[in-house]
Amino acid sequence: MIRQLVDAVVITDVHRKEEELLPNYLYAKDEEPWFGDVAGTALLASVVYRMLMIDKEHFQGKSDREDGGRYIDWAERKSNAVFKCVDPETGIARPAVNSLKHAQREPLMTGNPEAHSFIILLWAAKRDYFKAKEG
Numbered sequence: 001m002i003r004q005l006v007d008a009v010v011i012t013d014v015h016r017k018e019e020e021l022l023p024n025y026l027y028a029k030d031e032e033p034w035f036g037d038v039a040g041t042a043l044l045a046s047v048v049y050r051m052l053m054i055d056k057e058h059f060q061g062k063s064d065r066e067d068g069g070r071y072i073d074w075a076e077r078k079s080n081a082v083f084k085c086v087d088p089e090t091g092i093a094r095p096a097v098n099s100l101k102h103a104q105r106e107p108l109m110t111g112n113p114e115a116h117s118f119i120i121l122l123w124a125a126k127r128d129y130f131k132a133k134e135g
Contacts, residue, residue: 002051003058009044010074020081024097024107035107038093039115042082042122048075049125053132079126082119093119 012026013019021036022044048071051059059071086093095107096115 002047002055006044006048006051006071010070013074020077021085021095022078032105034105035095037095037097037107037115038082038085039096039099039112039118041078042093042115042118045075045078045082046118046122046125048072049079049122049129053129075126079122082122086119091116 009022009026013022015029016023019036021038022041023034024037024040025034027033048059052071052075082093085095090111092111093115094109094111096109096112098104098108099112099114
């Protein structure tokens with residue numbers, strides 16, 4: 001179930017090459033696009049790092065690069081995009097969804113606690129993945 005969700009997001013993302021962050025809502029190509037969001041991008045990238053560690057059979061195949069290459073490459077691109085959106089002076093990550101107004105089409109630029117917690121999940125998952133690969 002988790003792999004199917006990740007596969008759908010990765011496939012959808014292939015058609016959005018110019019966008020680094022995932023949109024707040026996935027949309028059909030004939031719909032008005034949503035803004036790129038650090039919260040959802042961070043959360044889904046963190047899921048990929050965790051699943052590469054705990055469900056190797058479905059996420060990596062017989063070798064790390066067999067199936068897992070596409071997932072780790074995607075997670076790396078997304079994590080780099082997320083970390084670029086964090087202001088080094090303030091720690092505020094933007095653009096983010098307004099968690100209290102889900103239908104708001106304008107991104108929240110003043111910070112979102114949910115987004116910040118997802119970024120911490122991403123950082124920890126990425127750290128743990130690479131530590132596990134080392135040894």
